[in-house]
């Protein structure tokens with residue numbers, strides 16, 4: 019009675035035998051859709067990542083890729099629609115209405131389910147963000163179709179079904195899930211799991227306007243206010259080019275400062291493994307892994323992290339993974355590209371100094387300024 | 401007020417091991433716990449009850465052994481526990497789970513008073529989808545507030561609730577109508593140590609046990625494996641990377657050696673890093 023799957027050994031076999039017998043009324047469902055998530059006028063980058071994945075699915079199926087833009091009327095919605103073409107969409111469905119100014123489940127669920135019922139996509143992808151998960155659950159239940167959450171791989175198999183792969187059992191295993199006989203086949207993917215596709219200027223294609231048919235008085239929930247996060251770097255961890263992270267091997271909260279210091283020298287973000295959050299050394303927004311952030315930096319330095327599977331799934335997309343660990347048998351060396359078997363507490367300061375010398379010779383004699391109690395401030399600009 | 405809290409008994413996944421050869425879960429001896437995320441939901445409900453009075457019904461859908469997690473919930477101070485258990489529920493995905501739970505919650509409302517709030521955790525650690533909450537709300541046609549960090553003004557007369565919910569880039573403050581389903585975000589509270597009296601009561605308290613029929617399920621084909629649109633076709637272990645890490649040889653200056661190796665591996669990175677570091 020688990021959600022999604024039961025013990026894999028038994029029921030997976032039972033279900034693998036399930037047959038595809040798509041009912042007649044679902045045969046008209048065609049094309050791949052990506053929900054383009056906007057919040058407060060900005061498109062969440064996960065939408066473009068999904069557009070890349072959606073493009074691959076659409077090409078394999080030889081169908082169109084459509085972007086679904088839902089939001090208030092105005093520049094932002096128009097830009098999101100136009101950008102969608104640059105990221106690979108063939109057409110855009112646009113629902114623009116003032117009542118969609120803030121995300122509210124009722125209005126967005128109606129907009130998206132109406133679109134699906136009118137234009138019938140076979141695949142619908144959303145980002146597994148707070149907004150995307152809130153919306154996807156409601157839409158899938160309204161449509162009474164299958165939804166596979168937090169996928170790490172999307173593919174189309176020989177009979178044209180969406181094969182959605184996701185971690186299960188705390189990440190120890192992966193499973194591939196199908197929605198054989200219902201449409202659309204829905205899936206969510208977390209930010210940074212899929213690579214960002216290229217943005218190529220293209221002529222805009224067709225934009226199909228759809229009206230919402232809902233007035234403010236119909237909507238029960240009212241937004242009273244929105245309090246933006248003060249520390250914007252929290253959200254940028256997922257999108258940082260360079261990340262330095264520490265784990266339990268650092269031994270103490272004081273030693274975690276060494277991670278922050280190296281990050282400061284590199285202009286990087288810092289992160290950590292889960293036990294450091296549980297110990298209260300680091301805030302939960304900094305956790306990397308299955309239950310934290312997924313990252314895809316050009317360079318990831320992991321100091322004193324064993325490389326448990328739940329951590330691994332969050333960092334595998336990094337171009338270059340450096341592991342510093344005293345135990346040469348630590349699992350992190352199975353997926354890191356470069357390893358150093360040594361005490362991270364001693365190597366980190368030396369690394370900071372050496373990087374500084376190498377990267378900004380001009381600054382060689384200047385001491386990096388740190389606030390030893392908090393994160394070093396990153397200064398931008400001239 | 402009457403609040404319903406949905407909890408799930410899950411294997412303590414910190415202790416799950418995968419058999420290295422057969423790729424199956426070695427469940428023997430793995431203890432079960434209440435899904436940790438559900439305790440934030442339960443505590444939120446308990447705090448409201450302490451403030452506004454009323455009662456809490458905990459409900460779970462699971463095998464008969466899930467009774468343990470219900471008793472545990474009673475030790476924290478919930479008044480009533482409902483176990484939804486039936487062979488036909490086995491193998492349910494999220495859509496089938498929400499059908500069963502929504503049906504049971506309707507019956508709970510009829511028998512014990514309509515709920516004002518229905519709570520779920522943010523997600524489970526085994527299913528891990530975060531969909532069951534929104535699914536129940538949709539099936540019951542009630543409002544939903546997901547990722548709630550703080551419950552604000554609650555007006556039982558005007559039937560309104562205000563809450564702060566996490567969203568991308570900030571916190572959204574909303575007012576909506578009761579009844580309402582809330583999924584609580586983790587770390588928003590800490591489950592209390594139950595009172596001795598509750599522990600004693602929990603050991604002996606009757607657990608309400610419902611089969612599908614008892615709960616009022618009308619269409620058995622919407623339950624369990626049959627009612628699940630998703631199908632698990634394949635379960636497999638993540639593949640290992642073919643090549644292990646290149647180890648930097650021990651030397652006088654390991655930091656220097658590491659940096660040299662990094663830039664040898666990816667020459668382009670040096671310019672990227674210099675640009676980033678220039679901003680420090």
Ligand SMILES: Cc1cc2nc3c(=O)[nH]c(=O)nc-3n(C[C@H](O)[C@H](O)[C@H](O)COP(=O)(O)OP(=O)(O)OC[C@H]3O[C@@H](n4cnc5c(N)ncnc54)[C@H](O)[C@@H]3O)c2cc1C
Pocket residue numbers: 188264265266267268290291292293294305306307308309310311321322323324325326327328329332342343344345348360361362363413414415525
């Ligand atoms: C459902 C679930 C979800 C989870 N989600 C996450 C998640 O999102 N992210 C996450 O990170 N974890 C997650 N975990 C926890 C994960 O399983 C591991 O327990 C955790 O990642 C281990 O953290 P660690 O590597 O810092 O600590 P440890 O496993 O204790 O490893 C410490 C490492 O440091 C090394 N070391 C010791 N001293 C030194 C030194 N002086 N210098 C260098 N190295 C040293 C040791 O050799 C060891 O390899 C999850 C677990 C579960 C069950």
Ligand SMILES: Nc1ncnc2c1ncn2[C@@H]1O[C@H](COP(=O)(O)O)[C@@H](O)[C@H]1O
Pocket residue numbers: 019021406407408435437438441459460461462494497501519520521522523524525527528529530531532533
């Ligand atoms: N079988 C179940 N019985 C009761 N509640 C459940 C069950 N499955 C899921 N839930 C609730 O739904 C939440 C989200 O679960 P999930 O969608 O599996 O991540 C959990 O935190 C529980 O509160």
